[in-house]
Amino acid sequence: MRASWAGVALAAGLLFSTTGCAGLDGGTSTTVGAPHAANTAAPSKQEAKPLPMGLDPAADRDPFPSTYKPLPSRPTAIVGANVLTATGQEIDNGVVIMSGGLIAAVGPAGTPVPEGADVVDGKGRWVTPGVIDGHSHLGVYPSPSVPALSDGNELTDPNTANVWAEHSVWPSDPGFDRARAGGVTGLQILPGSGNLFGGRSVFLKNIPAITAQAMKFPGAPYGLKMACGENPKRVYGSKGRAPSTEMGNVAGYRKAWIDAADYKRRWDDYRAKVGRGEKADAPKRDLQLDTLMGVLNGEIRIQNHCYRAYEMATMIDISHEFGFHIAAFHHTSEGYKIAPLLAKEGICMHTWADWAGFKMESLDGIQANAALSHRAGACVIIHSDDPVITQHLNQEAGIAMGAGNRIGLNITPGEAIAWITLNPAKAAGVADKTGSLEVGKMADVVLWSANPFSIYAKADKVFLDGALVFDRKDPRFQPKSDFELGQPGEGAFQ
Amino acid sequence: MSRGILLTALLLSAAPLAASAETLAFTNAKIETAGPAGEIANGTVVIRDGKIVAVGAGLAAPAGARVIDARGQVLSPGVIAASSSLGVEEVEGVRSTVDVGSGSEIGAAFDISYGVNPESTLIPLSREHGVTRAVITPVPARGGGGDEDETVQDTSTLTAGKEAKSSGASLFEGQAAMIRTASGDTDPVFKSNAAMVVDLGEAGARVAGSRGSAIVLLKSALEDVRRFQRNRSVFDRGAEIPSALTRDDLEALIPVVEGRTPLLVRVHRASDIRLILRLAREERLKLILEGAEEGWMVAPDLAAAGVPVLIDSEADLPESFEALGSRLDNAARLQAAGVLVAIEGSRGFNNVRQARFNAGTAVANGMSYPAAIASITLNPAKIWGFADKAGSIEVGKEADLVLWSGDPLETQTYPVAVFIGGKQQPQDARILKLRDRYAKPAGPYPRQYN
Numbered sequence: 050m051r052a053s054w055a056g057v058a059l060a061a062g063l064l065f066s067t068t069g070c071a072g073l074d075g076g077t078s079t080t081v082g083a084p085h086a087a088n089t090a091a092p093s094k095q096e097a098k099p100l101p102m103g104l105d106p107a108a109d110r111d112p113f114p115s116t117y118k119p120l121p122s123r124p125t126a127i128v129g130a131n132v133l134t135a136t137g138q139e140i141d142n143g144v145v146i147m148s149g150g151l152i153a154a155v156g157p158a159g160t161p162v163p164e165g166a167d168v169v170d171g172k173g174r175w176v177t178p179g180v181i182d183g184h185s186h187l188g189v190y191p192s193p194s195v196p197a198l199s200d201g202n203e204l205t206d207p208n209t210a211n212v213w214a215e216h217s218v219w220p221s222d223p224g225f226d227r228a229r230a231g232g233v234t235g236l237q238i239l240p241g242s243g244n245l246f247g248g249r250s251v252f253l254k255n256i257p258a259i260t261a262q263a264m265k266f267p268g269a270p271y272g273l274k275m276a277c278g279e280n281p282k283r284v285y286g287s288k289g290r291a292p293s294t295e296m297g298n299v300a301g302y303r304k305a306w307i308d309a310a311d312y313k314r315r316w317d318d319y320r321a322k323v324g325r326g327e328k329a330d331a332p333k334r335d336l337q338l339d340t341l342m343g344v345l346n347g348e349i350r351i352q353n354h355c356y357r358a359y360e361m362a363t364m365i366d367i368s369h370e371f372g373f374h375i376a377a378f379h380h381t382s383e384g385y386k387i388a389p390l391l392a393k394e395g396i397c398m399h400t401w402a403d404w405a406g407f408k409m410e411s412l413d414g415i416q417a418n419a420a421l422s423h424r425a426g427a428c429v430i431i432h433s434d435d436p437v438i439t440q441h442l443n444q445e446a447g448i449a450m451g452a453g454n455r456i457g458l459n460i461t462p463g464e465a466i467a468w469i470t471l472n473p474a475k476a477a478g479v480a481d482k483t484g485s486l487e488v489g490k491m492a493d494v495v496l497w498s499a500n501p502f503s504i505y506a507k508a509d510k511v512f513l514d515g516a517l518v519f520d521r522k523d524p525r526f527q528p529k530s531d532f533e534l535g536q537p538g539e540g541a542f543q
Numbered sequence: 544m545s546r547g548i549l550l551t552a553l554l555l556s557a558a559p560l561a562a563s564a565e566t567l568a569f570t571n572a573k574i575e576t577a578g579p580a581g582e583i584a585n586g587t588v589v590i591r592d593g594k595i596v597a598v599g600a601g602l603a604a605p606a607g608a609r610v611i612d613a614r615g616q617v618l619s620p621g622v623i624a625a626s627s628s629l630g631v632e633e634v635e636g637v638r639s640t641v642d643v644g645s646g647s648e649i650g651a652a653f654d655i656s657y658g659v660n661p662e663s664t665l666i667p668l669s670r671e672h673g674v675t676r677a678v679i680t681p682v683p684a685r686g687g688g689g690d691e692d693e694t695v696q697d698t699s700t701l702t703a704g705k706e707a708k709s710s711g712a713s714l715f716e717g718q719a720a721m722i723r724t725a726s727g728d729t730d731p732v733f734k735s736n737a738a739m740v741v742d743l744g745e746a747g748a749r750v751a752g753s754r755g756s757a758i759v760l761l762k763s764a765l766e767d768v769r770r771f772q773r774n775r776s777v778f779d780r781g782a783e784i785p786s787a788l789t790r791d792d793l794e795a796l797i798p799v800v801e802g803r804t805p806l807l808v809r810v811h812r813a814s815d816i817r818l819i820l821r822l823a824r825e826e827r828l829k830l831i832l833e834g835a836e837e838g839w840m841v842a843p844d845l846a847a848a849g850v851p852v853l854i855d856s857e858a859d860l861p862e863s864f865e866a867l868g869s870r871l872d873n874a875a876r877l878q879a880a881g882v883l884v885a886i887e888g889s890r891g892f893n894n895v896r897q898a899r900f901n902a903g904t905a906v907a908n909g910m911s912y913p914a915a916i917a918s919i920t921l922n923p924a925k926i927w928g929f930a931d932k933a934g935s936i937e938v939g940k941e942a943d944l945v946l947w948s949g950d951p952l953e954t955q956t957y958p959v960a961v962f963i964g965g966k967q968q969p970q971d972a973r974i975l976k977l978r979d980r981y982a983k984p985a986g987p988y989p990r991q992y993n
């Protein structure tokens with residue numbers, strides 16, 4: 050849908066350019082409805098002309114639209130497996146039916162299997178939603194890790210809200226294939242944490258592709274990567290620029306939100322005037338402020354790298370000061386210290402099982418962070434930030450669950466599975482479409498060889514929109530990146 | 544789960560830090576000996592004066608022994624970290640707490656053992672994952688871990704120290720040491736000068752200019768050492784040493800050229816492995832390899848040369864152009880080919896914990912369970928030359944033992960009790976204290992008061 054609208058608007062824009070009618074001085078309508086009117090009736094002097102799409106942030110919301118197409122699928126039933134739905138249900142000897150790319154049924158033994166469906170024997174195995182990694186740099190920091198491909202941190206200004214991670218994604222990153230074999234079907238690809246505002250994230254379907262557009266999850270909202278703490282102040286402090294301290298970081302965030310609010314006001318004023326039929330000058334489009342305005346308008350979700358409790362509390366205050374919502378904190382080593390606040394604010398927390406202590410801001414990370422925070426009501430996510438851990442998120446969640454159960458928190462597999470499926474989907478704004486085994490959702494599904502929290506578990510089959518995209522036992526479903534063809538090992542990693 | 548807690552409490556209250564002089568018997572244990580006896584489904588281990596004096600099924604505990612009923616839980620040898628920074632690096636991102644490398648003044652002579660901090664909070668943390676001994680090996684200066692996103696382009700971190708070095712000397716990272724993780728031990732180093740460490744492949748090329756020049760420099764250094772050794776009296780009288788290496792570096796390399804001290808070479812590409820095998824044969828060096836992601840491609844050569852490898856079994860990405868052939872079954876294939884394999888966790892902070900999980904990953908990718916247990920216990924002890932003292936549950940060895948809440952390679956398992964030299968260790972890692980502080984409900988006063 051987006052694609053066709055964008056196409057219309059673009060065509061209109063080109064037409065205006067060639068006829069010399071393109072103008073910046075306003076129009077009767079601001080969106081894609083305008084071109085038709087403009088073509089059929091010459092605008093009067095007072096009527097504002099529509100802006101070319103590229104100059105109008107409201108019209109140009111999806112300039113790099115998804116071209117993702119699910120692979121061919123057949124109605125499939127997985128029968129007899131232990132099913133974790135990620136909505137809290139644990140079904141022994143359950144049935145999961147996928148049809149038309151969607152989850153068609155989830156139920157106990159005896160749930161009717163449609164005639165003609167492929168039946169997969171799940172006896173002794175486990176079924177979960179596809180794993181979602183809420184913090185990945187696949188594609189933007191790919192393998193091999195060479196400078197020519199390492200494009201995840203635009204370290205030229207503390208505010209690069211204008212850059213978009215998708216423009217750095219190298220689709221040939223073999224890390225995508227490794228992650229898929231670990232059951233990962235969805236990835237939130239983030240810019241790095243060297244800047245206060247690192248740029249826009251992109252949410253990808255983990256499908257082999259030639260372009261990033263072909264991996265983009267249709268309709269997923271954008272995120273804005275922000276970073277607290279040591280990284281921005283070190284990067285810019287070492288260049289003799291602001292910020293060089295934590296207080297400098299905070300001043301930088303606040304200045305940016307003041308600028309964003311001003312930009313938003315100018316666009317809102319412009320649109321109000323246009324709406325009243327008054328003459329109005331359109332503000333000059335600014336990609337950096339566009340992204341921030343998108344946050345203020347509730348369209349773009351804040352994904353905030355922030356380890357420590359006191360920093361998170363400050364970021365929450367800033368969100369109140371300027372009227373936006375933080376979707377999620379990332380890394381969150383001290384989540385357990387302020388979990389009730391995170392729960393109250395409706396902010397998800399991404400963390401590791403126990404990767405901590407490598408710098409001062411991660412010094413207080415504990416293994417039971419996820420479990421304690423979960424019990425305090427927070428939306429907890431186990432993330433990777435790493436091309437190896439992303440292949441083992443199920444086991445990372447197992448370690449985190451075990452640490453909680455060691456102190457009597459009694460976290461069940463049915464609860465912990467949400468840490469790597471439904472909760473990262475919530476944080477990224479795609480939980481209405483994926484992340485759990487519920488009828489009508491995308492059939493992003495993993496069949497595991499064993500209890501997924503076991504160190505011995507492996508993804509046997511991975512389905513994306515109901516299509517088999519990985520099969521551990523069938524080489525026809527073990528895609529190899531272009532990069533690995535003809536190289537030692539030929540991309541056969543297991 | 545609660546059963547484990549109960550047992551821990553019981554053990555501690557019965558005899559906190561039991562004296563090594565007493566006789567101790569574990570009964571009803573599922574014993575993973577890591578030795579020739581393999582797994583004993585229900586057995587007894589008797590400890591006297593800190594050493595294992597009896598192991599077997601159907602053994603009765605000696606009269607007067609303190610008996611610990613394992614109630615079917617797993618008893619294994621202590622985990623041995625095959626290559627780590629334990630005790631010489633507190634916070635990876637805080638330069639002043641990092642003593643893992645030599646800096647620009649010395650190379651081969653650098654002795655990592657002098658920097659060991661027995662009070663490191665990471666020592667009790669490692670014990671928390673069953674680690675009772677660790678080999679510490681020098682590394683080149685590197686970036687902070689955790690979030691790679693910010694380190695990749697942070698050249699100031701990546702180049703600190705190392706690049707300042709000149710020519711040949713900087714190929715050598717320095718000398719490894721070995722520590723025990725026993726609580727209260729003010730001198731945890733049980734062997735220093737344990738190996739000479741050198742990084743080849745891309746890392747060697749970064750120092751020397753290219754792979755070719757790194758090998759030439761290495762050969763030339765070994766030649767200088769031999770000349771130094773032959774003409775020592777001349778140099779003792781003050782003659783100038785015609786070498787890029789300092790006298791200290793030359794001295795440190797003597798046991799290496801004599802084949803007494805192993806050369807630990809970090810190397811990744813199959814062709815680089817073949818090259819170092821040939822060089823070691825020609826120079827009669829004793830080799831240990833670390834990394835070896837493409838080792839499976841040259842497994843027969845490694846087996847024939849009797850060269851052991853230290854491996855990260857999770858490495859399956861073509862992370863660099865020298866690791867394009869990385870595979871999850873590298874460890875299993877090497878082991879099957881007859882290579883002695885030790886599995887390690889990744890280096891930073893608490894990741895010595897990963898060794899046991901990585902051994903589990905190796906099992907998931909084709910290694911037998913007993914081989915995986917040995918890869919984190921007996922094999923590192925053999926590779927590092929202390930298998931007579933530790934690494935397996937066998938009569939005569941020191942009683943470094945871990946009683947686990949379940950399968951030691953599993954994600955949700957933790958040590959119920961750790962014994963080093965027969966002494967039960969406290970479970971007092973800083974992050975456990977932090978956990979316990981915040982696991983309790985908040986009171987009227989801040990938690991800092993408790």
